[in-house]
Amino acid sequence: MTSPDTIHDLLQLRFDDVPEDKGEVPALWETIAGRQSCRSFTDKPVDPVLLQNLCALALSSPTKSDLQQRDIVIVDDPEKRARIDALFPAMPWMSSAPVFILFCGNNRRLRQVSEAQGVPFANDHLDAFFNAAVDAGIALSAFSLAAEAAGLGTCSISAVRDHIDLFDKMLELPDWVFPIAGMVVGWPARTPRVNIRLPLAATVHTNRYDENVQETAIEAYDKRRAELRPYGSQRDPEQFGEAPLYGWSHDKARQYAVPQRTDFGRYVRRKGFTLE
């Protein structure tokens, strides 16, 4: 058991509006409350046995209808790793991490099982893609928490979808198997700082969806963010100018002013999904 004060301090720092729970709390809460993405790794390798155990923990997570529609691809071939790392010069944490893995949604096995059973697969629609994507995301989250509880650092990498055809080909992903995100894993070179989040007031709803406090909550969050976790630089100042107070909403709006991964739908359809 961990001190509730430690957990509360971490949660309060993150959200600014978490009621204090004075009861005993499990150590896992501290891992979750204190987690953060890691973007700086030592050279120390990750034991392959540890990696397999982390995969087992990740795949112990819940899975829709026990369908198990998610897989992990470990990339430890040095030549493939070098090709992957070279794709991301702006993300030096990729090449510094000893481990790279890819989380995939997998709706293929279910179709194969149906075929082997001689039973028609009657769910060729958007839900087939969605369920596999959600399962893969849940496994990704469980993996990173298990790794962080063991003292490792992780950083998920959705940027793999910027090069989706290349990953698809290099890792020989068949139809109905698609990447949701990569992840780099290693021993942290330094302890990253806990990131802060939107307050619960804006993101936890009771009985009905309620946007009443959203505007003021985002405003307060932007101020906290600028004060406690300022962004290193502002995005696209040439287009948007220099904001006197640059917080989360400014950064995210500017980020999504630029189209990203517009070919993902095409890729997913090419993998065999109808998405209707």
Ligand SMILES: Cc1cc2nc3c(=O)[nH]c(=O)nc-3n(C[C@H](O)[C@H](O)[C@H](O)COP(=O)(O)O)c2cc1C
């Ligand atoms: C699905 C997913 C994809 C992500 N993709 C990237 C990425 O491509 N590059 C990166 O540096 N961080 C990536 N991240 C990390 C996020 O930027 C990070 O979680 C977010 O900024 C919040 O910070 P924190 O995890 O330290 O709390 C990703 C996270 C998730 C969950």
